[in-house]
Amino acid sequence: MxxxxxxxxxxxxxxxxxxxxxxxxxxxxxxxxxxxxxxxxxxxxxxxxxxxxxxxxxxxxxxxxxxxRLFPSEEFGVIPDKLDMQIIYEDDHVLVVNKPAGVDTHPNEDGQTGTLANGVAFYYMENGVETKVRHIHRLDRETSGAILFAKHALAGAVMDRQLEKRNISRTYLALVHGQIKREQGIIDFPIGKDRHHPNRRRVSPGGQRAVTEYQVVRYDKKQHVSVVKLDLQTGRTHQIRVHMHHQGHPIAGDKLYEKQNDGYARLALHAAKISFLHPITEERISASAVSSDRLPEILKQELNKI
Missing domain, CATH: 3.10.290.10 (RNA-binding S4 domain)
Incomplete structure (x- = not known):
């Protein structure tokens, strides 16, 4: 086209x-x-x-x-701030960025810098793109990987609708503790807030429905850890972390849901791939984030196969 x-x-x-x-x-x-x-x-x-x-x-x-006229000049909406980040797909309508671990997706208060959105604003500024920074979805601060941005209002509206109708596919890789008995399955447990920990979520009968598909990719007997590929049917806060913890296989390096430090440098969860219909041409676009700092070596090896 x-x-x-x-x-x-x-x-x-x-x-x-x-x-x-x-x-x-x-x-x-x-x-x-x-x-x-x-x-x-x-x-x-x-x-x-x-x-x-x-x-x-x-x-x-x-x-x-x-x-x-899709590209009128707009304010960024956030303060441009240079960030070391990797662009993994871009055209005039959409942008997919490989978010580093330890970085918020967007500011949580006025004037905040250092987030991925600030970095995208700086990237736009450097490249003469005068548009609002529109993230379509989010990742936890500790999670790395692919995040989708829309580069104009129409693309943003179309992609928001795709997300709402679950037409955006997101594939994650995680390193979890233990050996999972069933090699693949669906975890369907509602998730709500944890009354005892303001920053945590938990499986709760009164929570929102949350559905995670998983497939065991590899088990390492020596380290007693498993590499798991996960696809989200819903997008609840901390969904993968809560579901895997509830199953008795918490994610390596998860300092929020683990009671003790397990020796891993960071949360071993990475948004490896995102797939969606292009908002204008309707072509299927797939973008893979095949690298991230401080991921365990066993996870990096499987990431390169995605």
């Missing part, structure tokens, strides 16, 4: 599959533009076809050049 960015405008050559679709239907039904943004596009006359401003009831033809 032929697309390009021209300043504040995005241009796409209409493919045959969208032949006969009206301008309004492309924006509203295909791209599922939110009502507020749709109204903005209409009022500001932010669309053209082959260089002309046409009625939104106009049917598009294959090879028409459709333009929409």
């Amino acid at each position: 032929e697309t390009n960015k021209q300043g504040e405008w995005f241009e796409i050559v209409i493919p045959e599959k969208w032949e006969g679709v009206t301008i309004e239907s492309l924006l509203k039904d295909v791209w599922k533009t939110p009502k507020k943004l749709l109204h903005q596009f209409r009022m500001n006359k932010d669309t053209t076809v082959n260089g002309e401003q046409l009625s939104w009831s106009t049917m598009l033809k294959a090879k028409d050049r459709f333009r929409v």
Whole structure:
């Protein structure tokens, strides 16, 4: 699909599959533009076809050049702050970053710096991208790996909807203590707040439903640890950490849920891969985060196979 960015405008050559679709239907039904943004596009006359401003009831033809103003200049929303981070996928619409361990996803108070969002703002600034920093999901401070950002309002709305409908696939690798008896399975236990520990969560009948799929990748008899691949069907706070702890196989290096220091330098949990439908082209995009500092060697070896 032929697309390009021209300043504040995005241009796409209409493919045959969208032949006969009206301008309004492309924006509203295909791209599922939110009502507020749709109204903005209409009022500001932010669309053209082959260089002309046409009625939104106009049917598009294959090879028409459709333009929409997707990239207006915006404030970052956070303070730019240089951060050592790895970009693992990027185009004009989305950005996927490999978050280091020990870094918050976004500021928790006004003026905070040192988070991944601050680092993304600095990266945008360096590259002349004037847009709000929009993270689509989060990772715990101690967890490393792939995080998805949207680079304009329409992409953000589409990706938020994908996340809500569980159409964004996230695969994690973890090193856990012990040998898991069943090599694969589904953990389906609700998670709620722990009344005795304000920063912790626990399995609770009154909590929100939480579903984690797991598969044992490797067991190391000498170290008595297992490498586990995990996929989330839901996205609760500390979900993997709580579920594995509840199963009797806590994650190595988890100082919040383990009663004692187990000798690991950091939480051995890494968001290894993310997969999603592109918000504009609808192509399947997969991005892998194949490295991270201070991960146990046994986990690094399996990470390279993802």
